[in-house]
Amino acid sequence: MADPLIEVRGLGRRFDVSKPWLNRVLEREERQYLTATADVNFSIARGETFALVGESGSGKSTIAKMIVGLLPPSEGQILFDGQDMGKVGTSELRALRRRFQMIFQDPFASLNPRWRVGDIVSEPLRTFGLAKGAEVTREMERLLDTVGLSARDAEKFPHEFSGGQRQRIAIARALSAKPEFIVCDEPTSALDVSVQAQILNLMRDLQDEMGLTYLFISHDLSVVRHMATRTGVLYLGRLVEVSEGKSLFRDPQHPYTKMLLDAVPDLALSGRRRTPVTGEIPNPINPPSGCPFHPRCPVAIDKCKTDVPPSFQTPNGSAACHLLG
Numbered sequence: 001m002a003d004p005l006i007e008v009r010g011l012g013r014r015f016d017v018s019k020p021w022l023n024r025v026l027e028r029e030e031r032q033y034l035t036a037t038a039d040v041n042f043s044i045a046r047g048e049t050f051a052l053v054g055e056s057g058s059g060k061s062t063i064a065k066m067i068v069g070l071l072p073p074s075e076g077q078i079l080f081d082g083q084d085m086g087k088v089g090t091s092e093l094r095a096l097r098r099r100f101q102m103i104f105q106d107p108f109a110s111l112n113p114r115w116r117v118g119d120i121v122s123e124p125l126r127t128f129g130l131a132k133g134a135e136v137t138r139e140m141e142r143l144l145d146t147v148g149l150s151a152r153d154a155e156k157f158p159h160e161f162s163g164g165q166r167q168r169i170a171i172a173r174a175l176s177a178k179p180e181f182i183v184c185d186e187p188t189s190a191l192d193v194s195v196q197a198q199i200l201n202l203m204r205d206l207q208d209e210m211g212l213t214y215l216f217i218s219h220d221l222s223v224v225r226h227m228a229t230r231t232g233v234l235y236l237g238r239l240v241e242v243s244e245g246k247s248l249f250r251d252p253q254h255p256y257t258k259m260l261l262d263a264v265p266d267l268a269l270s271g272r273r274r275t276p277v278t279g280e281i282p283n284p285i286n287p288p289s290g291c292p293f294h295p296r297c298p299v300a301i302d303k304c305k306t307d308v309p310p311s312f313q314t315p316n317g318s319a320a321c322h323l324l325g
């Protein structure tokens with residue numbers, strides 16, 4: 001990819017989930033680690049919406065948090081505009097931080113309930129020195145207008161708004177830092193379906209107007225189909241398939257992607273035979289050897305039990321499956 005804004009290389013994160021020291025000694029247990037993500041690689045081009053999709057616990061939020069610097073990676077690199085985030089100094093990091101923002105699933109939790117909306121939205125303007133004096137108010141009111149709210153809303157508190165309006169406030173706040181890249185972690189999954197569509201359309205309009213780049217995280221394939229320019233499918237912390245545009249939905253390559261799509265009745269099968277959803281997601285503390293999907297895979301071969309599959313080129317992207325090699 002020419003000139004990606006974000007590059008993620010070999011990104012992994014483990015969590016120490018050991019019992020307290022005394023219990024370990026008494027029960028003769030070793031320390032335990034949970035692998036939330038392992039060897040994740042992808043790039044996001046400027047102006048693109050890269051979606052990460054996967055079931056609960058597949059590692060979506062962990063990746064999002066590492067990218068915005070809320071969680072240090074256990075291994076791998078994150079490059080923002082060519083700069084290795086793990087190697088930049090504090091002042092450079094602060095300057096870079098302004099350029100990427102995050103929108104969370106629950107806007108109520110991410111908005112300070114004791115602050116008025118005007119202060120919430122204008123705080124990044126002051127923090128990053130983007131406006132001074134009367135300019136701050138003018139810019140804050142312009143941002144409220146941009147997201148479909150009004151200047152009168154500036155005096156209110158977050159609890160006076162509906163869920164959709166609160167997400168608009170969170171978007172205005174994110175935009176006030178004048179970011180290039182926004183990580184959207186399940187931004188509409190707490191909202192009613194009709195409100196979801198309004199927020200998704202607002203996000204798309206803002207992207208067109210401002211040339212924003214999105215990492216869009218969702219477990220909802222219908223939402224991903226609406227938003228994504230490219231989609232990555234996560235299974236047990238590993239990226240199993242990446243595909244361009246709508247091709248993931250028309251022509252999925254990885255057996256897990258097929259199973260995931262087939263679990264959604266509204267998504268057309270386009271002539272494929274339905275792959276039945278079988279088995280449970282394994283425990284990430286003790287993941288299967290080889291391909292993590294092999295215990296649930298209807299077409300697994302012996303090699304899948306022993307060897308982690310590399311990523312192979314597919315007609316519209318790549319997929320990590322031995323059968324595609």
Ligand SMILES: Nc1ncnc2c1ncn2[C@@H]1O[C@H](COP(=O)(O)OP(=O)(O)OP(=O)(O)O)[C@@H](O)[C@H]1O
Pocket residue numbers: 015016017034035036054055056057058059060061062063219284
């Ligand atoms: N702080 C933590 N300590 C221990 N385990 C964690 C921690 N954070 C996440 N995990 C585990 O890491 C794995 C990935 O979690 P993550 O929240 O990234 O998944 P997700 O795909 O975002 O799921 P969801 O859609 O439910 O939020 C899960 O098994 C989760 O239990």
